[in-house]
Amino acid sequence: MAQDSATLAVPDGSRATRMRAPMPPVARGFLWAGIGFLIGTGFMFLVDRFPGSNPPFITEPSVTVGWLLGFVGWLLGVGGYESVVRPWLGLPNTYVASRGWRRYFELSLDNKVVGIQYMVGSVATFGIAGLLAMGMRAQLMGSNNDVFGGDVWYLSAVTMHGVLMLLGVAVVGFVGGLGNYVVPLMIGARERMYPRLGGMAFWMYPAGVITILLIPMYGGSTAGLWGYEPLAAQDPSGQIFYYLGIFAMSMSSLLTSLNLLVTMIYRRAPGVTWGRMPVFAWSQVAVAIMSMIWLPEIQTGMVMGLLDRVIPTNFFNPNGGFALAWESLFWLFGHPEVYIVMLPAWGVWLEITSVMSRKTLFAKKYVITALGFLTVLSSMVWAHHMFTSIRNSEMIPFSFFTESVSIPTGVMFLSALGTMWNGRIRFNTPMWYVLASMFNFTIGGLTGFFLADVPANLALHNTFFVVAHFHFTLLGGMIFAWLGALYYWFPKITGKMYNERWGKIGALLVFVFFNATFLQMFLAGLHGMNRWVAQYPAYLANQNLWISISAFLLGIGFIIAFWNMAISWAKGKKAAENPWDAKTLEWITSSPPPAENFSEIPVVTDGFYRYGAAKPELPLFEAETLKALARRQKGRKEAAAGKDER
Ligand code: HEM
Numbered sequence: 001m002a003q004d005s006a007t008l009a010v011p012d013g014s015r016a017t018r019m020r021a022p023m024p025p026v027a028r029g030f031l032w033a034g035i036g037f038l039i040g041t042g043f044m045f046l047v048d049r050f051p052g053s054n055p056p057f058i059t060e061p062s063v064t065v066g067w068l069l070g071f072v073g074w075l076l077g078v079g080g081y082e083s084v085v086r087p088w089l090g091l092p093n094t095y096v097a098s099r100g101w102r103r104y105f106e107l108s109l110d111n112k113v114v115g116i117q118y119m120v121g122s123v124a125t126f127g128i129a130g131l132l133a134m135g136m137r138a139q140l141m142g143s144n145n146d147v148f149g150g151d152v153w154y155l156s157a158v159t160m161h162g163v164l165m166l167l168g169v170a171v172v173g174f175v176g177g178l179g180n181y182v183v184p185l186m187i188g189a190r191e192r193m194y195p196r197l198g199g200m201a202f203w204m205y206p207a208g209v210i211t212i213l214l215i216p217m218y219g220g221s222t223a224g225l226w227g228y229e230p231l232a233a234q235d236p237s238g239q240i241f242y243y244l245g246i247f248a249m250s251m252s253s254l255l256t257s258l259n260l261l262v263t264m265i266y267r268r269a270p271g272v273t274w275g276r277m278p279v280f281a282w283s284q285v286a287v288a289i290m291s292m293i294w295l296p297e298i299q300t301g302m303v304m305g306l307l308d309r310v311i312p313t314n315f316f317n318p319n320g321g322f323a324l325a326w327e328s329l330f331w332l333f334g335h336p337e338v339y340i341v342m343l344p345a346w347g348v349w350l351e352i353t354s355v356m357s358r359k360t361l362f363a364k365k366y367v368i369t370a371l372g373f374l375t376v377l378s379s380m381v382w383a384h385h386m387f388t389s390i391r392n393s394e395m396i397p398f399s400f401f402t403e404s405v406s407i408p409t410g411v412m413f414l415s416a417l418g419t420m421w422n423g424r425i426r427f428n429t430p431m432w433y434v435l436a437s438m439f440n441f442t443i444g445g446l447t448g449f450f451l452a453d454v455p456a457n458l459a460l461h462n463t464f465f466v467v468a469h470f471h472f473t474l475l476g477g478m479i480f481a482w483l484g485a486l487y488y489w490f491p492k493i494t495g496k497m498y499n500e501r502w503g504k505i506g507a508l509l510v511f512v513f514f515n516a517t518f519l520q521m522f523l524a525g526l527h528g529m530n531r532w533v534a535q536y537p538a539y540l541a542n543q544n545l546w547i548s549i550s551a552f553l554l555g556i557g558f559i560i561a562f563w564n565m566a567i568s569w570a571k572g573k574k575a576a577e578n579p580w581d582a583k584t585l586e587w588i589t590s591s592p593p594p595a596e597n598f599s600e601i602p603v604v605t606d607g608f609y610r611y612g613a614a615k616p617e618l619p620l621f622e623a624e625t626l627k628a629l630a631r632r633q634k635g636r637k638e639a640a641a642g643k644d645e646r
């Protein structure tokens, strides 16, 4: 490492003295979380003795307060104490970043460390939520199975699977993971605007995942990802972990998005104008705007739902409250959420198609305009999830706006296709994933049209047709693009090259068995297979058996896809500096980049994606950057160790 990232924490230039940490930060996090929990529950025990509860500490109000203090204890324990609290109190700065692997187990101020923390965390969460899916498919393999030992536990698995996949994988994978890692590099920034906030934001995420995993220990939660009222009010106590877990995970994404947005506003390198900024970064601008509006909205909803249980207030309680308000609150966030997830996936399509086709990105201005339309339109369609519960007169506008979303969406397809047109396309693993994602998303989008159509929706609502539709967009569209992105930036992040043959085998297996699994789900839905059921009529058993078998094979495909990355990271060959001949800024620094991202801030004089020019590399960057490149070739050690940049 050229420079210890700790120096970033000490802006006044004074070097912090290294304090020997008494305990690894994560261990201290758990300890302080435990202490916080005990203080919270103890306090509640003193102020309110909970007649009849047994044991007396474990009641919903006391667990809620205990969780809040535990959450604070966790954040301080993993490093918030040194990096945030002490500086606030004016105490001498004792924050020193660790080196090597230890950096990943503490609060870090380096965008690349935080990006890897999020990426590895989201892959692990994908594994856990994927295992739950395998369990669900084992249950549904026969019409009368009992794999989970009771319907409550099956439904709790559905809830946890949905919440973890959506808030713990889909959002986090692109915003926290690749967003933190790639966006500052793409715009030529040394760091994000608020490194400490970025470091803290990450640690909220595992707290949220763990909270969701605690659901079964507190009785389960059967109301599903969207926690519909008044069902949720009747749920076992595990439901409070649903509210708290979603709160923590969404807070993590919100703060990350804010940080990235401010970074893009203030930290673009000279010459990286808004117009030149790469599409992946642009997609994160749109994501940040949507996150700033809709994540606080759903967090408010989560708090209201929680208060309904622990105070109890009466927001959604049918006796005096309004249960349908929850549905609107949820979907006001829920629909923009799918765009928060999908926009970066489209950004990835376009980055990769341009690079792999060696062609200038087609219609970039229209793509950015379309991102703007999607940001607005996606907030005007939420009641298409509620056609069975709203008035007839309210249906047409929601149907209309939903279908109009296909226009800006089509722009993404057109741009990708126009970019590939007449290009010399390199069909490697990232490109395979992008093409697969485009194929899958087409099916997801077209079946969305059926669901936006009111008469069809009324028949298909809550059947497996819907389950298949949203998996085609989320899993087939977003997760495939995510895998493509991970493979594409793999050489940048690890400095190693992945194994192309195993990459393609993984991509092929995942593509074939994804379609085998979820195409059949459309048919099951049309034949009357309901969702959120652990048992179903025997005539559907044969079809479900085949769905389950395909799902298990899909699981194996995912294991191969991720295993290949893990093995290549450990043992792969060293990658070339810019193996794709890409034009965006992250590829002009070393792989992996030094702590400060660029040894010299690049100065950009032309748009990116200029393929086909006579000398593609040269006209892009000015002399300073070329000097930096030359210096790096002489040896990074010399260039970085010798001088202090600040
Ligand atoms: C590994 C492959 C996967 C399989 C086999 C699978 C299977 C399932 C099944 C059987 C359900 C329950 C449907 C019901 O009864 O309502 C479900 C629900 C769900 N899945 Fe997946 N899934 C997979 C991956 C994903 C991914 C990658 C995402 C998102 C990025 C996702 C998001 C969801 C959501 C949001 C729900 C709804 C949860 C709810 O109703 O509360 N799934 N999945």
Ligand SMILES: [Cu+2]
Pocket: 334, 335, 381, 382, 384, 385
């Ligand atoms: Cu929607």
